[in-house]
Amino acid sequence: MRVRIHTIIITLILLLATTLATAENSTRANGYTIHHNAIPTALLSPEVASNYRIVRSKYRGLLNISVIRDVPGTTGQPVTARVTAYALNLIGRRHGIDLREIREADAIYYIGDFPIVDGETLKFMLEVTPEDNSRSIDATLSQDFYID
Numbered sequence: 001m002r003v004r005i006h007t008i009i010i011t012l013i014l015l016l017a018t019t020l021a022t023a024e025n026s027t028r029a030n031g032y033t034i035h036h037n038a039i040p041t042a043l044l045s046p047e048v049a050s051n052y053r054i055v056r057s058k059y060r061g062l063l064n065i066s067v068i069r070d071v072p073g074t075t076g077q078p079v080t081a082r083v084t085a086y087a088l089n090l091i092g093r094r095h096g097i098d099l100r101e102i103r104e105a106d107a108i109y110y111i112g113d114f115p116i117v118d119g120e121t122l123k124f125m126l127e128v129t130p131e132d133n134s135r136s137i138d139a140t141l142s143q144d145f146y147i148d
Contacts, residue, residue, distance in 0.1 A: 027126075027139035033076060034128050035066045038143040041113060052102065054113060058147045061116040063087075063097055066109040067130050078108040082129040087114055087122040095122070118147035 027034045041049065041060040049056045065083055068076035080101065087095040099112040116122070126139040 025141045027137065028070070029137045030130075030133070030135055031070050032079075032128075032130050032133075032137060033068045033070060034126065034137055034139045035068065036064070036124070036126060036139060036141045038063045038122070038124060038141060040116060040145060040147075052111065054111070059116060060113050061122070061143075061145060063099070063112050063114065063124060064109060065099070065111075065126065065128070066107070067128055069130065078106060080108055080131045081110075083110045084127045085112060085124055087124050089117075089123075090121055097124075116145040116147070118145070120145050 025036050027036070038061050040058060041054055041056050041062045042058040044054060044056055044062070046056065048054075054060075054062060063085055065085070067079050067081040067083070069079050071077050083099050085097045085099055087097060089095075095114045097112040097114050099110040102109050102111055114122075121142060121144045124141040124143070126141070127136050128139065129136040
C-alpha cells in the first residue's frame with residue numbers, strides 16, 4: 001500500500017512538472033522571440049514581490065514579457081522594445097495592463113499586474129515593437145486563473 005501511494009505521488013509530480021514546463025508561451029516573428037507568461041502574484045516569494053514592488057495577492061496576476069533577438073548559434077540577445085498589453089475575459093471585459101521595464105545584468109523584461117477572479121480565463125493581447133524596428137509583433141496568450 002505504501003509503495004502504491006509513493007508511485008501515485010511521483011506520477012502526479014511528474015505530470016505537474018510537465019505541465020509547468022509547457023506553461024511558458026512564446027511567439028516567433030521577424031527575427032525575434034517574444035516570451036510571455038502570466039501567473040497569480042500570490043505565487044511570488046515575499047522577497048521577489050518586495051524587490052519588484054509587486055503586491056502579492058490571490059486576486060492579482062502578473063504578466064511577464066521578454067523580447068529576444070534571434071542570433072544563430074546562441075540563445076539570442078535581449079533587446080528593449082515598446083510593449084503594450086491588455087487582457088480580455090470571456091465576456092469581452094478589457095483590463096489595461098501598465099507595463100514597466102526591468103533590467104537585471106543582461107536580462108530585459110516587462111512586467112505588469114492586473115486583477116483576477118476565480119475560474120477566469122484571460123486572453124492577453126500584446127503588441128511588441130523591438131528597438132530599432134518599425135514592424136510590430138502581435139502575440140496572444142490565454143491563461144486560466146484559480147483562487148484557492
